[in-house]
Amino acid sequence: MITLEDVARQAGVSLATASRVLNGSTRQVGASLRAKVERAAAELGYRTNLAAQTLARGASNVIGIVVHDLTDPYFAALADGAMRVAAEQGLLVMVGATHRDPEQEIAYVASLNAQRVRAVLLAGSRVDDPHVTRRLREELARYRANGGRVACVGQDLLDVDTVAPANREGAADLARALAGLGHSRFAVLAGPPGLLTAADRCAGFVEALAALGLPEPVVIHGAFDRDGGYAAARETGEATCVFAVNDVMAVGALASYRERGIRVPDDVSVAGFDDITTLRDHVPALTTVRLPLADMGAKALTMALTTEPATALTTDPAAGSNTRPASESTAISATALTTDPAAGSNTRPASGSTAVPATGSTAGPAVGPDTRPASGSTAGSAVGPAGAPIMGPAARSAVAPATRAASGPATEAAKVSGGDVGRRVERVVGEVVLRESVRRHG
Numbered sequence: 001m002i003t004l005e006d007v008a009r010q011a012g013v014s015l016a017t018a019s020r021v022l023n024g025s026t027r028q029v030g031a032s033l034r035a036k037v038e039r040a041a042a043e044l045g046y047r048t049n050l051a052a053q054t055l056a057r058g059a060s061n062v063i064g065i066v067v068h069d070l071t072d073p074y075f076a077a078l079a080d081g082a083m084r085v086a087a088e089q090g091l092l093v094m095v096g097a098t099h100r101d102p103e104q105e106i107a108y109v110a111s112l113n114a115q116r117v118r119a120v121l122l123a124g125s126r127v128d129d130p131h132v133t134r135r136l137r138e139e140l141a142r143y144r145a146n147g148g149r150v151a152c153v154g155q156d157l158l159d160v161d162t163v164a165p166a167n168r169e170g171a172a173d174l175a176r177a178l179a180g181l182g183h184s185r186f187a188v189l190a191g192p193p194g195l196l197t198a199a200d201r202c203a204g205f206v207e208a209l210a211a212l213g214l215p216e217p218v219v220i221h222g223a224f225d226r227d228g229g230y231a232a233a234r235e236t237g238e239a240t241c242v243f244a245v246n247d248v249m250a251v252g253a254l255a256s257y258r259e260r261g262i263r264v265p266d267d268v269s270v271a272g273f274d275d276i277t278t279l280r281d282h283v284p285a286l287t288t289v290r291l292p293l294a295d296m297g298a299k300a301l302t303m304a305l306t307t308e309p310a311t312a313l314t315t316d317p318a319a320g321s322n323t324r325p326a327s328e329s330t331a332i333s334a335t336a337l338t339t340d341p342a343a344g345s346n347t348r349p350a351s352g353s354t355a356v357p358a359t360g361s362t363a364g365p366a367v368g369p370d371t372r373p374a375s376g377s378t379a380g381s382a383v384g385p386a387g388a389p390i391m392g393p394a395a396r397s398a399v400a401p402a403t404r405a406a407s408g409p410a411t412e413a414a415k416v417s418g419g420d421v422g423r424r425v426e427r428v429v430g431e432v433v434l435r436e437s438v439r440r441h442g
């Protein structure tokens with residue numbers, strides 16, 4: 001094996017100089033010495049020792065992506081977007097799958113911290129468990145205190161840069177679109193009640209139907225996967241239209257109906273949420289709420305990599321929240337409002353599909369960013385996990401119209417600043433896409 005000593009000898013420099021050049025120390029090496037070392041390394045076919053490099057730099061060229069389920073196309077799409085960003089920046093990726101065990105997620109953060117990875121991306125729904133959320137926040141704070149960077153895709157509960165899908169709002173838009181087609185008897189394949197993404201989508205749908213004066217839908221809880229949708233579809237009774245809170249559940253429901261000779265959409269209409277790419281080949285094509293998943297993964301990792309390492313963030317384990325003085329934690333500005341142009345490229349014109357732009361329902365009380373405090377309260381107050389208002393109603397209505405006019409899924413970015421820690425929350429509003437799995441009723 002070719003060692004650093006071999007390179008140093010061939011280049012005629014000290015071991016320290018060779019290490020500075022090849023392991024990327026911050027100490028400068030003159031151009032001619034650098035060239036000698038690089039030439040010697042190339043001639044000998046030297047391959048960098050990553051462990052040595054990590055020691056020299058204090059951080060590796062590795063990032064961690066933690067997902068709930070690698071077999072779920074939702075996570076494949078998010079990870080794909082993030083991994084493209086990692087590849088562009090020459091970073092390697094470690095992937096962990098929690099199998100939907102929140103304890104495993106905390107353990108991964110600890111391991112990735114021990115590996116000194118440069119950044120961690122946590123993808124997936126948070127759970128309605130304040131204790132678990134607090135412990136995850138504490139583990140993240142430890143990692144960030146070591147210079148690590150973090151972003152997440154999901155509810156804004158971790159006090160890190162966040163790409164937050166507008167789950168309630170998307171489901172409400174879908175409910176209005178389906179009601180507009182004449183449906184009034186609905187069932188919701190609602191997933192687990194304690195999973196916030198599932199709960200928010202269910203709540204948004206149910207609330208929108210109530211606002212239209214329609215009967216309460218049948219709500220069937222179950223697993224948040226294909227088998228959960230398959231099982232729950234047996235209990236949809238007389239519903240003429242079924243909303244599965246994610247696409248893979250909808251795919252399970254389609255299989256269940258097919259096996260029982262129930263025709264979609266002739267006998268029952270079915271809709272999902274996410275627009276996973278595997279839907280492209282489904283017959284009938286699935287009505288859904290499109291989220292630009294790969295873009296969301298890419299955006300989240302980009303945010304993590306462009307954030308200054310947190311320095312002064314302290315966590316009081318007893319309080320279970322970040323304990324910045326209130327004066328530092330309340331400065332909020334809805335700044336960098338963006339509509340992601342790349343999102344428009346996701347609008348593939350599936351045959352027979354109609355994209356229904358989101359309807360700009362900024363008046364609804366429940367359409368804001370996920371604003372639960374870490375205690376898990378769902379009271380909908382405009383208070384973030386650090387006790388800071390994230391984006392109050394005024395900011396929300398100020399930013400919403402501009403983004404809602406866009407044709408693709410809209411994103412709304414807010415910079416949440418607190419003292420020397422700035423973090424960003426990018427809210428992604430999905431877009432209802434009507435396809436063949438839904439038909440007009442009556």
Ligand code: GUN
Nearest residue numbers: 072074125197246248274
């Ligand atoms: N949409 C939001 N979260 C998820 C998830 O965990 N799985 C799937 N399939 N869709 C989602």
